[in-house]
Amino acid sequence: xxxxxxxPEGVEVRLNEAGQLADPNAAERLxxxxxxxxxxxxxxxxxxxxxxxxxxxxxxxxxxAPLVALGALLHEEDWVFSGGRDIPLALSRGVALTxxxxxxLGLGGARVRVPAGAGAVGSSEHNLVPPTESMGLQVGMATxxxxxxxxxxxxxxxxxxxxxxxxxxxxxxxxxxxxAAQSLPIVFLCKSQLWPDAPPAEAGIFGDxxxxxxxSMGMWARRVDGADLVAVHDALDTACARARDGLxxxxxxxxVTPLHRTPPxxxxxxxxxxxxxxxxGTWTQTSHDIVEAKxxxxxxxxxxxxGVDQ
Amino acid sequence: xxxxLEQLSTVVADLLREDRRRVVLGEDVRDGGMLxxxxxxxxxxxxxxxxxxxxxxxxxxxxxxxxxxxGGARPLVLMPSVAALVEGLAALRETTRFSKRYDTExxxxxxxxxxxxxxxxxxxxxxxxxxxxxxxxxxLRVLVGAEPSEFPALLRAAASFDAGESPTVLLLPRxxxxxxxxPTAEEDLEDAIDQVRTLEHGDELTVFCWGAAVERVQQAAQxxxxxxxxxxxxxxxxxDRDGILEAARATGRVVIVSPSAPSNxxxxxxxxxxxxxxxxxxxxPVKHLYGRTGDVEARHxxxxxxxxxxxxxxxxxxATY
Numbered sequence: 001x002x003x004x005x006x007x008p009e010g011v012e013v014r015l016n017e018a019g020q021l022a023d024p025n026a027a028e029r030l031x032x033x034x035x036x037x038x039x040x041x042x043x044x045x046x047x048x049x050x051x052x053x054x055x056x057x058x059x060x061x062x063x064x065a066p067l068v069a070l071g072a073l074l075h076e077e078d079w080v081f082s083g084g085r086d087i088p089l090a091l092s093r094g095v096a097l098t099x100x101x102x103x104x105l106g107l108g109g110a111r112v113r114v115p116a117g118a119g120a121v122g123s124s125e126h127n128l129v130p131p132t133e134s135m136g137l138q139v140g141m142a143t144x145x146x147x148x149x150x151x152x153x154x155x156x157x158x159x160x161x162x163x164x165x166x167x168x169x170x171x172x173x174x175x176x177x178x179x180a181a182q183s184l185p186i187v188f189l190c191k192s193q194l195w196p197d198a199p200p201a202e203a204g205i206f207g208d209x210x211x212x213x214x215x216s217m218g219m220w221a222r223r224v225d226g227a228d229l230v231a232v233h234d235a236l237d238t239a240c241a242r243a244r245d246g247l248x249x250x251x252x253x254x255x256v257t258p259l260h261r262t263p264p265x266x267x268x269x270x271x272x273x274x275x276x277x278x279x280x281g282t283w284t285q286t287s288h289d290i291v292e293a294k295x296x297x298x299x300x301x302x303x304x305x306x307g308v309d310q
Numbered sequence: 311x312x313x314x315l316e317q318l319s320t321v322v323a324d325l326l327r328e329d330r331r332r333v334v335l336g337e338d339v340r341d342g343g344m345l346x347x348x349x350x351x352x353x354x355x356x357x358x359x360x361x362x363x364x365x366x367x368x369x370x371x372x373x374x375x376x377x378x379x380x381g382g383a384r385p386l387v388l389m390p391s392v393a394a395l396v397e398g399l400a401a402l403r404e405t406t407r408f409s410k411r412y413d414t415e416x417x418x419x420x421x422x423x424x425x426x427x428x429x430x431x432x433x434x435x436x437x438x439x440x441x442x443x444x445x446x447x448x449x450l451r452v453l454v455g456a457e458p459s460e461f462p463a464l465l466r467a468a469a470s471f472d473a474g475e476s477p478t479v480l481l482l483p484r485x486x487x488x489x490x491x492x493p494t495a496e497e498d499l500e501d502a503i504d505q506v507r508t509l510e511h512g513d514e515l516t517v518f519c520w521g522a523a524v525e526r527v528q529q530a531a532q533x534x535x536x537x538x539x540x541x542x543x544x545x546x547x548x549x550d551r552d553g554i555l556e557a558a559r560a561t562g563r564v565v566i567v568s569p570s571a572p573s574n575x576x577x578x579x580x581x582x583x584x585x586x587x588x589x590x591x592x593x594x595p596v597k598h599l600y601g602r603t604g605d606v607e608a609r610h611x612x613x614x615x616x617x618x619x620x621x622x623x624x625x626x627x628x629a630t631y
Contacts, residue, residue, distance in 0.1 A: 112413050122412060140401070144375060146377070174365055175370065178370060
């Protein structure tokens with residue numbers, strides 16, 4: 001397949017643009033059908049939330065794979081300090097959709113108060129800390145939390161999620177430096193948006209990658225195609241295992257493509273995995289429609305429970 | 311005899327020994343710390359894993375400490391200056407609001423200790439006390455010491471958090487830190503640290519003051535022509551509203567002597583409180599006295615605190631209003 005400006009450079013790929021596994025054994029431990037259902041459910045919910053026209057809302061479509069993969073890898077005792085647009089992860093951790101919607105829609109009765117916009121979510125019952133109002137400070141808190149885990153010999157891994165734009169904030173650089181200096185059990189998950197026409201000035205990105213920056217400070221880092229759930233899962237699996245084994249912090253940079261900018265279909269993680277499943281004979285349009293219908297019904301039922309008119 | 315700083319160093323080591331959840335963060339703390347507050351802890355090898363050196367930026371240190379507290383630790387952050395706390399105001403705000411936002415039962419047990427005010431010939435931001443900035447952070451407990459021999463006891467009390475106290479800043483006036491004290495005569499605090507303390511029991515005029523201003527007010531009260539009640543606020547946030555009202559009503563005349571910038575802060579809150587709830591008990595306007603303002607050069611830093619003459623003059627004028 002001919003490369004396009006939408007195809008990221010320097011990324012690890014396991015499931016290629018055509019939905020073919022380079023190594024047939026690369027996904028043997030994964031229940032890809034179940035993961036596909038999670039991806040598709042997350043997509044449906046994001047699409048419906050986008051249609052609500054919420055102020056400051058930023059769609060997450062195209063960035064689901066790292067969150068679904070992470071959700072599948074984390075243990076109950078693990079903690080996540082979220083950077084926003086992490087609804088698929090919240091659902092994977094077991095946060096009720098009604099609670100997610102209370103927070104995202106700013107309704108009364110939410111257990112956790114989150115900053116407005118961009119799908120920020122949190123749950124004290126599920127060790128999911130929402131983003132701070134001040135940009136990026138939750139990453140500093142995450143390194144402190146990981147430090148407490150290390151000092152107290154508490155099992156578990158801490159994960160901090162954020163987008164590439166946040167890496168231009170000084171607090172992130174400081175948190176990365178502390179994590180590396182103290183060899184903390186933390187995984188940094190950066191969802192880097194793909195900018196086919198070069199990033200805008202506001203993004204503050206100057207040609208390098210987050211992965212390259214972390215590698216240069218001696219941190220274990222990988223840069224993977226965020227449209228490839230298999231590669232993302234593999235990188236995060238290794239990163240979490242390293243953190244659990246006390247081998248220090250890790251950075252997993254996942255290059256994701258915002259779908260609202262109409263990239264080619266193979267940049268969509270749902271479509272990429274769908275192609276694989278179809279070739280494997282485990283996908284049909286009917287099964288696809290059923291998953292979508294279930295997700296839509298679940299979303300509408302939750303809104304109804306909350307008394308929200310669509 | 312020992313200096314107050316040296317005695318505080320002993321207390322820091324004791325605090326670490328008494329509770330394994332405690333950790334100390336700050337610049338150079340593994341080498342004794344900028345003020346030498348971890349010198350005693352450094353000498354005890356068992357404590358060294360809990361002395362955490364951090365980069366210089368306040369925001370990084372404060373958010374890291376908040377994360378440690380979320381994870382069950384009890385961080386004690388030794389700041390080089392109160393100016394560093396101002397740099398980290400955003401992190402302080404996130405720290406104080408965390409428990410309510412995240413639906414946890416207890417506030418984060420985080421103690422920040424910072425020298426403040428004039429004393430080391432620094433001038434500029436380092437010579438301010440930043441109280442007006444810090445008290446803008448909702449939910450932040452702000453304590454300030456005034457009697458150097460009590461600083462060790464104040465540090466112990468501030469580090470307790472057994473009653474679920476809010477994240478706390480303990481300010482220690484620089485001009486008192488190098489005073490000498492008898493380490494065997496460390497004083498206990500006679501009153502709870504959340505209540506105003508009456509240092510002189512006069513009945514004609516009440517002075518509210520704190521930190522580096524207290525000593526000068528006590529000297530001025532001795533010179534004044536009236537019977538002066540001197541009260542040390544100790545807790546600048548939250549204020550002991552009942553104690554302040556009781557003290558003001560007892561004399562009917564009030565002077566607030568502040569070592570802080572005149573805008574915002576406890577002076578303004580006290581004046582507003584008295585106007586709101588004690589105006590009918592007052593026989594004179596509330597007088598607010600403060601020192602030099604603006605960006606103060608090192609050679610003028612002691613002028614940040616009103617002089618004894620200025621205080622005495624104000625006390626006499628208000629007493630005879």
